[in-house]
Amino acid sequence: MTDVHWLDDNQLDAWKKFVAVVELLPGVLDSQLQRDAELSHFEYFVLAMLSEAPSRTLRMTALAGATNATLPRLSHVASRLEKKGFVERTPCEEDKRATNARLTELGYEKVVATAPGHVATVRENVIDPLSPEDVAHLDRLMGRILATLDPEHRFNPGARGA
Incomplete structure (x- = not known):
């Protein structure tokens, strides 16, 4: 491991701050959603992705891609959302082997x-702690990182709702 290209001090400081945000933000989002809506952030994300889909319906595989979830995780969450009356799953008319999730x-x-x-x-x-220029930079930087992490654009967070 003599050829390790270590982070310099500036890179290490930026990395540590990035990791801190990645670790802290999900808890902040989950806490608010649990308190106000009795939903986890992931449950809300699933509902939001369905709300933006044509006819508020997606194949489970497409919904898994849109939420970066495994099918087993998504199926478990869809079951919970079905019990609450928020989602219904039905066989896909175009492909009977597939299942659709529809937002009720x-x-x-x-x-x-x-x-x-x-x-x-x-x-x-x-958003509010940032200037408009900072938001533009954040969008650009996250886009560049996302292009490395998701080169096939499965997650597609830049897509606007239908």
Whole structure:
């Protein structure tokens, strides 16, 4: 390991701050959503992705890609959301081997009711501490990192809702 290209002091400081944000932000988002909506961040993310899909419906495999989830994890969460009446799963009409997840009207109402508090939390903890130029830089930097982590664009966070 004599050829290790160690991080310099500036790189190490940036890396440590990045790791701290990656570790702290999920807890902040989960806490607000649990308190205000009795949802985990991942559950809300699933509902939000369905709310933006055509007819509020996606194949489970597409939803797994959109949420960066394994099918077993997504299936478990979909079961919980079904029990709450927010999602229903049905066989895909185009491919009977596939399963669709559809956001119910109750699920859509939950997303609409939950979104303002979630956005306020995102603003308070991520957007508002930054200048407009910082936000543009953050978008550019996260896009570059994401291009390395997800070169096939499976996660596709830049896509706007339909």
